[in-house]
Amino acid sequence: METLAQQLILGVTNGMVFALIALGYTMVYGILELINFAHGDLFMLGSFLALTLIKVFDLPTASSATLLLALPTIAVACAVFGGALNWSVDRLVYKPLRSAPKLAPLVSAIGVSFIFQNLGLFWGGLPLFGSAKDASAQKDVPALISNVNLLGEGAHLRITTKDLMVIVSSVIVMVALYVLVRHTRLGKAMRATAQNPAAARLMGIDVDRVIGATFVIGGGLAGIASVIYALYINTVHYQAGFQNGLYAFTAAVLGGIGNIPGAVLGALVIGVVRALCSQYIGAQWEPAVVFGMLILLLVFRPAGLLGSHVREKV
Amino acid sequence: MTPSDEIGAASVPSPSSSRPSPLPPSGRAEDRPGEVLLEVDKLTIRFGGLTAVSGVDLRVRAGEVYAVIGPNGAGKTTVFNAITGIYEPTEGTIRFAGRDVRRPWKKLLVAAWLGVGLAVALLMLLFASNIDGAWTASVKQNFRGRELGFDPGRAWSDAVAYVAARPRVEQAGGRYYPTTHDGSRAFGSFDDPFPAWELLAALEVLAERGSEAIVARAGGFVVLDRDGVAVGRPFAERARLDELVGPAREAAAGARAARLTRAIVFTLALLLGVGGAYAAWRQSRRTPAWVAGHGIARTFQNIRLFQDMTVLENVLVGMDRHIGKTAKWWAPHRFTNALPPVALGVLLVGLSATTAELDADPRVPTALFALFALGLVGYLVWTALLGAFSRRDLGVEAEAAARARALLAFVGLEDRAGELAKNLAYGDQRRLEIARALGTEPRLLLLDEPAAGMNPAESLSLMELIRAIRERGVTVLLIEHHMRVVMGISDRISVLEYGRKIAEGTPEEVRSNPKVIEAYLGKEELG
Numbered sequence A: 001m002e003t004l005a006q007q008l009i010l011g012v013t014n015g016m017v018f019a020l021i022a023l024g025y026t027m028v029y030g031i032l033e034l035i036n037f038a039h040g041d042l043f044m045l046g047s048f049l050a051l052t053l054i055k056v057f058d059l060p061t062a063s064s065a066t067l068l069l070a071l072p073t074i075a076v077a078c079a080v081f082g083g084a085l086n087w088s089v090d091r092l093v094y095k096p097l098r099s100a101p102k103l104a105p106l107v108s109a110i111g112v113s114f115i116f117q118n119l120g121l122f123w124g125g126l127p128l129f130g131s132a133k134d135a136s137a138q139k140d141v142p143a144l145i146s147n148v149n150l151l152g153e154g155a156h157l158r159i160t161t162k163d164l165m166v167i168v169s170s171v172i173v174m175v176a177l178y179v180l181v182r183h184t185r186l187g188k189a190m191r192a193t194a195q196n197p198a199a200a201r202l203m204g205i206d207v208d209r210v211i212g213a214t215f216v217i218g219g220g221l222a223g224i225a226s227v228i229y230a231l232y233i234n235t236v237h238y239q240a241g242f243q244n245g246l247y248a249f250t251a252a253v254l255g256g257i258g259n260i261p262g263a264v265l266g267a268l269v270i271g272v273v274r275a276l277c278s279q280y281i282g283a284q285w286e287p288a289v290v291f292g293m294l295i296l297l298l299v300f301r302p303a304g305l306l307g308s309h310v311r312e313k314v
Numbered sequence B: 001m002t003p004s005d006e007i008g009a010a011s012v013p014s015p016s017s018s019r020p021s022p023l024p025p026s027g028r029a030e031d032r033p034g035e036v037l038l039e040v041d042k043l044t045i046r047f048g049g050l051t052a053v054s055g056v057d058l059r060v061r062a063g064e065v066y067a068v069i070g071p072n073g074a075g076k077t078t079v080f081n082a083i084t085g086i087y088e089p090t091e092g093t094i095r096f097a098g099r100d101v102r103r104p105w106k107k108l109l110v111a112a113w114l115g116v117g118l119a120v121a122l123l124m125l126l127f128a129s130n131i132d133g134a135w136t137a138s139v140k141q142n143f144r145g146r147e148l149g150f151d152p153g154r155a156w157s158d159a160v161a162y163v164a165a166r167p168r169v170e171q172a173g174g175r176y177y178p179t180t181h182d183g184s185r186a187f188g189s190f191d192d193p194f195p196a197w198e199l200l201a202a203l204e205v206l207a208e209r210g211s212e213a214i215v216a217r218a219g220g221f222v223v224l225d226r227d228g229v230a231v232g233r234p235f236a237e238r239a240r241l242d243e244l245v246g247p248a249r250e251a252a253a254g255a256r257a258a259r260l261t262r263a264i265v266f267t268l269a270l271l272l273g274v275g276g277a278y279a280a281w282r283q284s285r286r287t288p289a290w291v292a293g294h295g296i297a298r299t300f301q302n303i304r305l306f307q308d309m310t311v312l313e314n315v316l317v318g319m320d321r322h323i324g325k326t327a328k329w330w331a332p333h334r335f336t337n338a339l340p341p342v343a344l345g346v347l348l349v350g351l352s353a354t355t356a357e358l359d360a361d362p363r364v365p366t367a368l369f370a371l372f373a374l375g376l377v378g379y380l381v382w383t384a385l386l387g388a389f390s391r392r393d394l395g396v397e398a399e400a401a402a403r404a405r406a407l408l409a410f411v412g413l414e415d416r417a418g419e420l421a422k423n424l425a426y427g428d429q430r431r432l433e434i435a436r437a438l439g440t441e442p443r444l445l446l447l448d449e450p451a452a453g454m455n456p457a458e459s460l461s462l463m464e465l466i467r468a469i470r471e472r473g474v475t476v477l478l479i480e481h482h483m484r485v486v487m488g489i490s491d492r493i494s495v496l497e498y499g500r501k502i503a504e505g506t507p508e509e510v511r512s513n514p515k516v517i518e519a520y521l522g523k524e525e526l527g
Helices: A002-032 A039-056 A064-097 A103-124 A161-183 A185-195 A197-202 A207-233 A240-255 A260-280 A283-300 B076-083 B106-128 B131-143 B152-163 B193-209 B238-284 B288-293 B311-320 B332-355 B363-389 B396-411 B426-438 B456-471 B483-489 B507-512 B514-521
Strands: B036-047 B050-061 B065-069 B091-096 B168-172 B175-179 B211-217 B220-225 B230-235 B296-298 B444-448 B475-479 B492-497 B500-505
Touching: A002 A039, A002 A161, A002 A185, A002 A207, A002 A240, A002 A260, A039 A064, A039 A103, A039 A207, A039 A240, A064 A103, A064 A207, A103 A240, A161 A185, A161 A207, A161 A260, A161 B363, A185 A197, A185 A207, A185 B311, A197 A207, A197 B288, A240 A260, A240 A283, A260 A283, B036 B076, B036 B475, B050 B065, B050 B076, B050 B475, B050 B492, B065 B076, B065 B456, B065 B483, B076 B091, B076 B444, B076 B475, B106 B131, B106 B238, B131 B152, B152 B168, B288 B296, B296 B426, B311 B396, B311 B426, B332 B363, B396 B426, B426 B444, B426 B456, B456 B475, B456 B483, B483 B507, B492 B507, B492 B514, B500 B507, B500 B514, B507 B514
Parallel strands: B050 B500, B065 B475, B065 B492, B296 B444, B444 B475
Antiparallel strands: B036 B050, B036 B091, B168 B175, B211 B220, B220 B230, B492 B500
């Protein structure tokens, strides 16, 4: 029973990180019907920035009070970085292809993904991280957040400060996103553009600006996720974006791509399934179980858990 | 009064079931009835080789209901798409309230901005580097005493050297003068161009890298640069070299400063030029969003609602860009509202940093503190964001909701406000689309087949609605196939066939026009 509860905690914590990345996939898909394959690698670059900032400001030697001030600042910096990068990619790569067949921006997204991975490889080779020969090696992020059990070291169940950090900060970000999308002018414009761009234009909405805003928000979420991930997993690797991006993308599809609550739900499901699988079946079966589940779901419910069937537009 | 009508209640009298209820007065300027509002002139639209519309003229006057009719494929919707900026007219103009609605061509525009920017930048560069000097250096100099006469290539490189503040050789009266960027001839003159060029090369290197030492070498004295490389040919006299190196250093420093200034001027002027041209274009561009923002609203032949948003939200989307425009992001209240939570956050972080050293072990207090701090940070970020981004405090949100509900009452949908648009009945969806279009405060409303698929009773109430819209001061231009609707409400009618206008006039005139009868019923074959 305790193992089950423990795995559930682990799954939810992991799922939260996936959810933040999945939101970026699902928001862009919702508005452009484009799968932004570069999104996972954007997340990876964000975690490199987080690690760089941690090293430059020498945070491992800082006091808790300083950390409390510095970590949110780093999160904001990474969010700004992610948002700006994502916006630039949209402007430079996707926007010129807006009226091209859907395959063109998709293939470009894969290209951007490779560029980002190589940037990550280059970044990892900077003198700051040791010798250039280790560019492709995994980089360790100093453990800045304590890993002590909040329930006391003797307790059977472990909930650490880290888990709490991940869950609380993700929930804050998600609630903020929910309010933005539900209750602001920009949110209304985003939903209107996603549902009917032609009509949105004629309501006076500058569709290009709304799309840009969506990329900024998606990139910002990936930036925040990258900081949380770096502090939680404590490693950074230039291919981390690929693996996590794949799971996050799966989560977005599982929940119903284009659907914002669906992405969070899908991510939590994947997090929990992975955790349970590694406990009861075996860690090497994780991908098989997760993607098998995806296939089954798509067979029986092609629109995903919360997605609605898209009617053919007349 | 219906229970759902709380916010709009103050301004909206109870809606009767048949008559649309009046609306609160809108903020837009009223049109004087009778003046030409929309002027379509020789509009031609071609798609590849296919001509959809050719040479259509329309004059819609303020306050009238104007109908465009014609068989399917006559180009009616294409005309609508051109008016709302979705299609670019191939030829002809569309003027709305005296302004051209045509959407400019984008690639040409980008080139134009760059061109304007470059022109401004080059002009500023010339001013910064003295027009007269540049003219002398590049043109006059080349005509003076040169055996081969004027050489455009030489003139160009001289001009570039002048603008780039590089030293050059000038000739006057058969003598050659190494000259610095500001025209100073502090290095004497030569009979022969060759030593002058040699010195020039030395000056250039000095200007770039600075000199380190003067040393004796075989054949004379030579200047070494910082890398220890000899610059130029050896000089016979040490004194002559000393005499030259000082001014050369000064000239190099001056040239560097001049180059930097010119580069800054050029960059700023380029940015300013491109930015200015872009801003000017933004002021005048005619995208569909611009058209919607300047008083033209439309509905679509196949209903295009935001299906997964509520009825009220649909209207609010239309309204959002037209209400509360004054609340820019830099409005002062956004900062003053966000100030208290931000100040509180800074204060708390400062306090915790100064009072407690939290590294000491006690587990539970640390955890509680972390939880508390995260919650607090979240709450503060939350309130700061709300203060900065919400329009609630302006009353704009409430005003918009009230107006939206009033509009829904106007079209008779006041008790469906909370439902999703896709759950409405077909006729109600059409009404909602009209309400949404009215939310953008239009002066001209374009209705594309509003009565399509309606039963006779629905058509009648639609005619009522269109009359009420006209009474509200909104001019209506509609496409319609239902002749009862068209003949019942239109002041004037244009008939299109195969992209051409074949008739125009009052309903009676159009009804009896033989061409129109032919287009609709076919030609009578005689004999």
